[in-house]
Amino acid sequence: MTPSGPPQVVWFKRDLRVKDHAALARATAAGPVLCVYAVELEHWQQPCTSDRQWQFVRECLLSLDAQLQSLGTALEIHVTPIIQMLDALYQRLGPFTLHSHQETGGLWTYARDRAVAAWCRDHGVRWHEYPQSGVVRPVSRRGRRFKEHWDAWVAAPLERLPDHLSWIEPAEGQSVLRLPTAIKADPLPCAGRQRGGLQPAHELLDSFLASRGQGYGANMSSPISAEQGCSRLSPHIAHGSLSLRQIAQTMLQAREAAPRTHWHRQLHSYVTRLWWHCYALQVLENQPEMERQALVPEMEQLSRPMDMARFDAWRLGRTGWPMVDACMRLLHHHGWLNFRMRAMLVTVATHTLSLPWRPVADWLSQMFVDFEPGIHYTQIQMHSCMAASPVLRLYNPVTQARELDPQGEFVRRWVPELAAVPGEWIVMPWAMPATLRHRFGLEGANDYPVPLVDFEQMHRAVKAEIAALRSSLGLQAAPGFNERSRQGASSQRTPAPKQVNVKPSTQISLF
Structure with a gap:
């Protein structure tokens, strides 16, 4: 009917x-x-x-x-x-x-x-x-641990359309032909951007399940292996070309068909990250001001003046640290970067280079085709220490290069100025004598900068500065949940306070 x-x-x-x-x-x-x-x-x-x-x-x-x-x-x-x-x-x-x-x-x-x-x-x-998604609005309706709520939400049947459909005729002249071909001027091109729509999303899901996901747990940390080893579904989840519940159910069905195997563990790891995806959205749902305000306002006392020379070096991939610059340039090209390297870019900017967190957050959000506010601002707050997390993660750019790109292949691909530099110098080209810099073409048009700061010295100073501030003010880490929740846009109910279920310090390592 x-x-x-x-x-x-x-x-x-x-x-x-x-x-x-x-x-x-x-x-x-x-x-x-x-x-x-x-x-x-x-x-x-x-x-x-x-x-x-x-x-x-x-x-x-x-x-x-x-x-x-x-x-x-x-x-x-x-x-x-x-x-x-x-x-x-x-x-x-x-x-x-x-x-x-x-x-x-x-x-x-x-x-x-x-x-x-x-x-x-x-x-x-x-x-x-x-x-x-698994977000509860308002949070007062949650009534159970977030993981229990999420499990129930994922298990619910997919929404289905009725057999008989009745439509209102769209207005003449207001078809998709009205969509702007461009909407603003970007500072950089994104030639390797992923394509949107249902077919590309299904192709990614199918290929991940068929083969690409087999090494998911091992491949996600390195920008080299993550490009193919991660699902790459994040922009489709962010913009809804596939539903998160459909993806989760598909992964869970595949997991249950592969009990006690390596493949089972990889799928379980992926589903866990879908859980954390929704948890991060819930954090922003409860504390929307984190987009522009520090979760622990006292952390703004850290000395983070805006230095445009440092900021430009960071955002354009010219810091002098090859792994940092390679990751930023990959992000320019693809509009995507694996999570560990996103975290590195944030900590290098806000700690190693002592830049303020808001312009760092804005630049990265523009670069990410898969920009998801809940994940982005939660992680910015964590990694810039604006949430006063007791676990301070500082990414040593040399250690990251040696661990993730020991042969320098990734760096040479994205930082072509270093193409001729041999392996023994590729992670620390600034340490080369002037004669070697000349021999390997790092002067003139191909000049590659030396780092603006000594990262080891800066990291020692940052650790001491943050520890002193936390101690002098008796600061505690921001909770993952609290009573300051946005109300539903169509609801006038005031959410009741809820207790955090997962320690915030564990969150940043689990996406």
Whole structure:
């Protein structure tokens, strides 16, 4: 039976798919549906966004439109602020019901969703929001350990569309042809960017299960092996071209089919990281101010002045530490980097080079095609010590190079200035005599810089500085959960305090 009733509007955000889409499934069961997406230009001018991200999203939107076309409708595009879009829809459709997924994003999208909630109240429009990750909103509803909640959420059946669908005709001239081809000027090209959409996502999932994931646990730490050995599904999870629950269920089914084997352990490790993914989102859900404020404000007393020469050397891959520069340049090219090397880039910037954490966070967020605010800001806070973690991780760039790239192949690929440097000098080219620098072409146009600071000396000073500050002020590490929780955008309930279940100091090593 074809559903009838008032118009149902599905607002797509970071959930660019049809399968396992709660908002779409519930809306199509309630009445005729219009599917819309708003290109919010103000959002794309925020310091955490980039055109490389938009290009991935644009491909996901084209894929989503094709999926909807196969169901008998199309995606209606509005290049306008969301409130203007809602006004136009209300004028055209009259009273309607709005459906969307909850979004644990940055402060801008949080404020946007609160504005949508206010608009809906003012216009008598019901807005149904559905979780699309293991995040609980509000946290007072959690009622169990987070891992137990996550396990139950993952085990729930995937959302299914009803057999009979009824659609509202999209407005003429508002098809995906309206999508901007570019949305802002990026500081650097991203020629090796991953492609968005359903087919590339399935290809990655299938190839990981078929072969690439066999060495997952061993391959994830090195930027050399991680490029193929990691699932590479992170941008698809961030923008929703596949649902996290669908990925988790697929991995769990494969794990159960391979009991007590090496493959079982690799899949278990991967599923564990999906758990931590949602836990990090929950931390941001509860403490959204961490995007711009230190979780332990007293840690801002650390001396971290802005030095543009140091910042430019770091962000452009010209620090003089080959492994650091190679990783930054790989990030420029691919818009992706494995987690351990992301952590190294943060600690080198905020500790070794003593740079302030906010511009570091902004630069990296622009570079990451898979930018996920919950993971990004949680880890920035941890690694820059703004969460006052008792475990201070300082990445020695020479040790990392010797451990992860002992032959220098990775460095030579991404830092071609060092292509002729022999292995005994590749991790510390600044130590070469001037005659050798000349012999290996490190002068003139191919000059490679010497490090701006002595990292061993700086690390000793940083450890002493942080220890002294923590001791003098009696600082404790920021909890993973506390009572300062954002309310659901459409909810007025105040969350109750909850106790942290996992020590924050263990979190940073488990993604």
